[in-house]
Amino acid sequence: MKETDTCGASGGKQPLEQRMLELFRDKKGSVISGEELGAALNVSRTAVWKHVKNLMAQGYQIESLPSRGYRFLSAPDVLTSLELTSGLRTKRIGCLITCVPETESTNLLAFRLAESSAREGTVVIAETQTGGKGRLGRHWESPPGVNLYCSIILRPAMQPFRAPQLTFVSAVAVARAIEQVAQLQPKIKWPNDILLNGRKVAGLLNEMSAETDTIHCVILGIGVNINMGSEQFPQDLRHPATSLLIEKGVSVSRVDFTRTLLTALDMLYDDYLCNGFGAIRQEWLSRSTVQGRRVRVSFGKGETEGIVVGVDDDGALLLKRGNSAPERVLAGDVTIM
Numbered sequence: 515m516k517e518t519d520t521c522g523a524s525g526g527k528q529p530l531e532q533r534m535l536e537l538f539r540d541k542k543g544s545v546i547s548g549e550e551l552g553a554a555l556n557v558s559r560t561a562v563w564k565h566v567k568n569l570m571a572q573g574y575q576i577e578s579l580p581s582r583g584y585r586f587l588s589a590p591d592v593l594t595s596l597e598l599t600s601g602l603r604t605k606r607i608g609c610l611i612t613c614v615p616e617t618e619s620t621n622l623l624a625f626r627l628a629e630s631s632a633r634e635g636t637v638v639i640a641e642t643q644t645g646g647k648g649r650l651g652r653h654w655e656s657p658p659g660v661n662l663y664c665s666i667i668l669r670p671a672m673q674p675f676r677a678p679q680l681t682f683v684s685a686v687a688v689a690r691a692i693e694q695v696a697q698l699q700p701k702i703k704w705p706n707d708i709l710l711n712g713r714k715v716a717g718l719l720n721e722m723s724a725e726t727d728t729i730h731c732v733i734l735g736i737g738v739n740i741n742m743g744s745e746q747f748p749q750d751l752r753h754p755a756t757s758l759l760i761e762k763g764v765s766v767s768r769v770d771f772t773r774t775l776l777t778a779l780d781m782l783y784d785d786y787l788c789n790g791f792g793a794i795r796q797e798w799l800s801r802s803t804v805q806g807r808r809v810r811v812s813f814g815k816g817e818t819e820g821i822v823v824g825v826d827d828d829g830a831l832l833l834k835r836g837n838s839a840p841e842r843v844l845a846g847d848v849t850i851m
């Protein structure tokens with residue numbers, strides 16, 4: 515397991531290779547001498563060369579120019595804590611980023627870390643999941659190297675019944691990140707789908723460990739199809755699915771996407787803790803596919819129908835039927851009619 519404890523704003527001590535990457539980024543592709551790097555990092559020129567070689571072995575392209583120095587050319591699009599934390603300026607989210615090549619489910623791994631007192635903002639990312647989880651025991655397709663599978667540990671000091679609101683926080687964060695990085699216009703489908711042109715591009719699975727009136731932790735599970743090709747989707751998905759690559763026609767940097775997502779989530783979560791659910795709910799509604807539409811919601815063996823008139827403070831969908839007060843629906847699968 516590889517991890518870095520270096521939230522941009524948390525003030526933790528950054529590992530040397532991360533500081534080196536930040537110096538290279540600040541120089542934006544111009545040459546930096548070994549002497550300058552050594553002085554900035556407080557190490558010898560020999561040590562500088564050793565760390566440059568380490569970065570190159572991890573896929574960074576760095577040109578070594580005899581008697582002039584080094585020029586940074588490009589970073590690999592692999593989700594490593596080193597790459598993700600470099601340049602990340604967040605208050606809480608990403609204070610610790612743990613990246614693993616493979617795990618059963620990042621939500622399960624995040625729960626395990628939370629039980630051993632991992633702090634709020636810890637992010638778990640896997641290149642692939644062998645048992646990626648959807649809701650209600652469903653499976654989440656998680657091919658390696660193309661998508662994002664991540665789980666974030668939150669420890670909000672609030673009543674457990676408010677926790678469903680956090681699904682709205684993560685949905686808005688994913689929508690903002692897609693808009694910013696891929697310039698596409700995602701829609702949110704209650705409760706946990708992000709759609710592009712009516713096809714599912716991301717799914718959310720938020721889980722909680724709590725007692726009567728105390729939350730131990732909430733795990734925000736986020737799966738985003740980034741560079742998954744159409745041939746990688748199984749035939750038997752419940753709803754049509756897509757990826758940023760399919761919609762945009764070109765691949766998207768997973769590192770940029772993930773950094774943007776963590777930054778958006780950090781801002782939205784901070785706003786949520788300081789100002790409550792109001793603004794998040796407004797943005798969610800403005801991005802929702804269901805607001806004002808007639809829908810059918812199925813849950814377990816039952817189903818109900820009505821026109822969506824909003825979501826309440828518990829994250830329940832409000833369905834209007836005739837003149838009676840709106841019906842509250844707390845969970846289920848929505849079909850727009």
Ligand code: BT5
Pocket residue numbers: 618619620621622643645646647648649650652653654655656662663664665706707714715716717718719735736737738739750751752753755756
């Ligand atoms: C979800 O469930 O949409 C929640 C998905 C959450 C996945 C993340 S990945 C990181 C974290 N760790 C985990 O183990 N999980 C979370 P649901 O609404 O139940 O949708 C599941 C259904 O979507 C499946 O039954 C399939 O039909 C379909 N599906 C599976 N994989 C998909 C994919 N990659 N893209 C689009 N649809 C998919």
